[in-house]
Amino acid sequence: MDKVFPRIPSGCAISGIMNKKGESIPGTDIIKSIALMHDRSNGLGGGFSAYGIYPEFKEHYALHVFYDSLNDRVAAEDFINEHFNVDTSEQIHTRKVKAITNPPLIWRYFVQPKKNRLSNSELTEDEYIVRCVMKINSLYKGAYIFSSGKNMGAFKGVGFPEDIGEFYRLDEYKGYIWTAHGRFPTNSPGWWGGAHPFTLLDWSIVHNGEISSYHTNARFLEMFGYKCTLQTDTEAITYIFDYLMRKQGLSLELALAVVAAPLWKEIDRMDAERRELCRALRIVFSSLLVNGPFSIILGTSKGIVALNDRIKLRSLAAATKGDFLYVASEESAIREICPNPENIWIPKGGEPVIGMLEGVNSIL
Incomplete structure (x- = not known):
């Protein structure tokens, strides 16, 4: 008889660590x-996302791919080889873990766009990558690119996060930013592609x-070429940040004012200049307002952002010590690895916690 799990809407756990000087942190x-x-x-x-883990390939895009079968891999690799110069192709190293059963084929490719194809496309390099990722994920059945950034990678699957970390041998990796997620699926099935984080380029969301x-x-995003193939809200949040910041050039502050927009009564109390700006954002990007209870950690190669919904229906704690920033669903998860933080606080609803690498002025 199949196990039946109760639905717990407040479930799921998130955690993130970064070193502002870019020094390495072990995956443990x-x-x-x-x-x-x-x-x-x-x-x-x-699942986990990690930044700074591939210094020997830091100028390459690291494609992490799930395959259902060898035939699916062959078909997708034909596309990859046609569109990219592939420096290295290999199975991602894993170890046997009793709790992890029936994993897909998991491969990674360190690639760069073929120059002639990139120039003929008249696209930026990042947009070229995005379109290739969307094409494989929407048209190649049995193949799913779940990570596509530079010098970073996502590692995820079906299992408890500590078992997933053991499976992917994350104790052997070091990075300057880590985020993690433990999932309690509510509106979509528990499967390898549906686990968090969701990524695109070097954006990652837990x-x-x-x-x-x-x-x-999703309907708004699909007008601009995004394929929401997983029917999962976290995938849409990832694409929202990519659209607002990379495509539209909005600052982080303005993107956050779209995703977790101030309430209209709060906007009415702002000074005239700020009031007109926030009104314009809510009108132009009304379809990108994220409604419902949430806490998220947005990861990028330049820093992290943790954010609650506007009325704080999900828990989130933050702490600092020296050059380290910690965020997590629970204070205890921070104290587990930083027993005596210098500062620890509970962010207000809609109030972002922002950590950037030293010397970085923009998270883009």
Whole structure:
């Protein structure tokens, strides 16, 4: 008889660590932090994103791919080889873990766009990557690119996060930013592609919550070439940040004012210049307002942002010590790896916690 798991809307756990000087952090730290929140998951999804883990290939895009079968791999690799120069192709190194069963084929490719194809396309390099990712994920059945950034990677699957970390041998990796997620699926099935984080280029999102605006968000995004193939709200949030910041050139502050927009009564109390700006953002990008309870961590190669919904229906704590910034669903998950933080606080609803690498002025 199949197990039946109760629906717990407040479930899921998120955690993030960054070193502002870009110094390496072992993968064991983030595993310890997310493992402490074991009871927020149910074993149907866990994952990590890590930045700075591929210094020897830092100018290459690292494509992490799930395949259902060898035939699916062959078909997708024909496309990859046609559009990219592939420096290295290999199975991602894993180890046997009793709790992890029936994993897909998991490969990675360190690639650069073929110059003639890139020039003929008249696209930027990032847009070329995005279109190739969208094409494989929407048209190549049995193949799914789940990570596509430079000098970073996502590692995810079906299982508790600590088991996923063991499976991917994350104790052997070091990075200057780590985020993690323990999933309790609510509106979509627990499967390898549906686990968090969701990524595109070097954006990554881990998310606790349930977004009621998904269909509105997805319909808007699909007008601009994004393929929301997973029917999952976290995928849409990832694409929202890519659209607002990379495509539209909005600053982080303005993008956050779209995703977690101030309430209209708050806008009415702002000074005239700020009031007109926030009104314009809410009108122009009304379909990208994220509604419903959420706490998220947005990862990029230049820093992280943690954010609650506007009325704080999901928990989030933050702390600092020296050059380190910590964020997590629970304070205990921070203290597990930083027992005596210098500062620790609970952000207000809609109030972002922003950490950037030293010397970086913009998260783009």
